[in-house]
Amino acid sequence: MLELASKENVRPMIQKLPMSKVNEGLDMVREGRVRYRVVLEN
DSSP states (O other), X not given: OXXXXXXXXXXXXXXXXXXXXXHHHHHHHXXXXXXXXXXXXX
């Protein structure tokens, strides 16, 4: 499965936010404004 993902350039559908916006990210999740997943970056 990983070979197929690599070969076909499959990427996750995520929304990135900096760690400094953790509260904004949580609010987005609570309010249902996140389409896929929120990933916090350091």
